[in-house]
Amino acid sequence: MYFKNKLREIYNDEEINLFVDMDGVITDYDFGSTLNFKDKRPIKTNIKTLSQLNKDSKINLYILSICKTDAQIQDKNNWLDKQAPFFNIANRYIISKEKYPDLSSKEIKLRIIRDIIESSKLSNVVLIDDDNGILKYIKESNLNIILFQDSSLID
Numbered sequence: 561m562y563f564k565n566k567l568r569e570i571y572n573d574e575e576i577n578l579f580v581d582m583d584g585v586i587t588d589y590d591f592g593s594t595l596n597f598k599d600k601r602p603i604k605t606n607i608k609t610l611s612q613l614n615k616d617s618k619i620n621l622y623i624l625s626i627c628k629t630d631a632q633i634q635d636k637n638n639w640l641d642k643q644a645p646f647f648n649i650a651n652r653y654i655i656s657k658e659k660y661p662d663l664s665s666k667e668i669k670l671r672i673i674r675d676i677i678e679s680s681k682l683s684n685v686v687l688i689d690d691d692n693g694i695l696k697y698i699k700e701s702n703l704n705i706i707l708f709q710d711s712s713l714i715d
Contacts, residue, residue: 561609561612561715562712562714562715563609563613563708563712563713563715564612564613564616566708566712567619567686570706571684573618574618574684575618575619575620575683575684576618576619576620576684576686577620577622577682577683577684577685577686578613578619578620578621578622578686578688579622579623579624579653579673579685579686579687579688580610580621580622580623580624580647580687580688581623581624581625581687581688581689581690581691581694581710582623582625582636582639582640582654583625583626583690584689584690584691584710585603585606585688585689585690585710585713586602586603586606586607586610586643586644587600587601587602587603587639587643588600588601588602588603589690596635597627597632597635597636597638597639598635598638598639600639602643602644605713605714606710606713606714607643607644609713609714609715610644610646610713611644611646614646614647620651621646621647621648621651622647622651622652622653622676623636623640623647623651623652623653623654624653624655624669624672624673624687625652625653625654625655626654626655626656626657626665626668626669627654627655627656627657628656628657628658629656629657629658630656630658630659632654632656633654633655633656636654637649637652637654640652653672653676655668655672665691665694666691666693666694666697666698667697669689669694669698670697670698670701670703673685673687673698673703673705674701674703677703677705683704685703685704685705685706686705686706686707686708687705687706687707687708688708688709688710688712688713689707689708689709689710690709690710692709695707695709
């Protein structure tokens, strides 16, 4: 498994905290589609890879996803319950832009992941996202986070 091997090259046998975006990583993302999340197509190859990673007791999986409205938080949780139930509800960070109206998605993600790392004292943090702008912004923050584009999940 390519991605797991990449993680082990970096962290050997240490515990890893893996944050995964939803839109474009484990679910289809279409700019022209409606906001109805329950009908989004799952990206089964990536979900299968993450499901296999979840079996490793030293890999902790988290969802880190942004949505436009508070109502979409439940839609995304319902979708995860159906399509990727191995993501523990306590490890799902689905954040509405309504809570942070003056921040961009990249600013929200950076703020949330920084807060999680600090409050939970996490180390060995990895983020998978499909948005190069978000990955670049987080890289420039100088947080000690390993970043991967969603294509890294494909064997």
